[in-house]
Amino acid sequence: MTKKDIAEQIADAEDVFLSKKDVYRIVSHVFDIIENSLRSYEKVQISGFGTFMVKKRKAKIGRNPKTGEEVPVPDRYVLVFKPSYKMLNMIDMMRKRK
């Protein structure tokens, strides 16, 4: 599923009166805003869905699993997503219904 698929499904919902194009513009813009916020290391909290946040991982000594050679891994930033309980419950419920 991509942004386009998401937009198409929403545009088809009966209580949405916007055009497919406008829905796509909204979906796309929402992700742009989320991305921009994260790029400045600010977390984004979507209630009912989850939280995106940037975390710092400390430098460590890695090892090449094939050769056993030690490789330094510098400090780095990762984007993590923490699902909300509502989302976890929804997924659990949908899986059990099957």
Added chain:
Amino acid sequence: MKKLEIVNKVAEDLKIPKKEVKKVVDLMFEEITKAIARGEKVEIRGLGSFRLKRRPSRFIRNPRTGEEMFIEEKYVPYFRMGKLMKKALNSKKS
């Protein structure tokens, strides 16, 4: 940043009524959740992708009482950041 702030900004930038924007934003995260639950991969270019992961059932032992418990298998969403995001976060660091 919270959902409401995003809704306000989108409504302002795109000149679409706030009420309509909110409806779309709520539906959008609902659709993503549903797709993940169905086992579909949801890919947002640049940001990353969501997948469903299975956590197998297992036995755990309460370390204090030694009591054994059975934990049923469960499915959890899993997010992996995109390459572009990884690059952006690690290039301009101070």
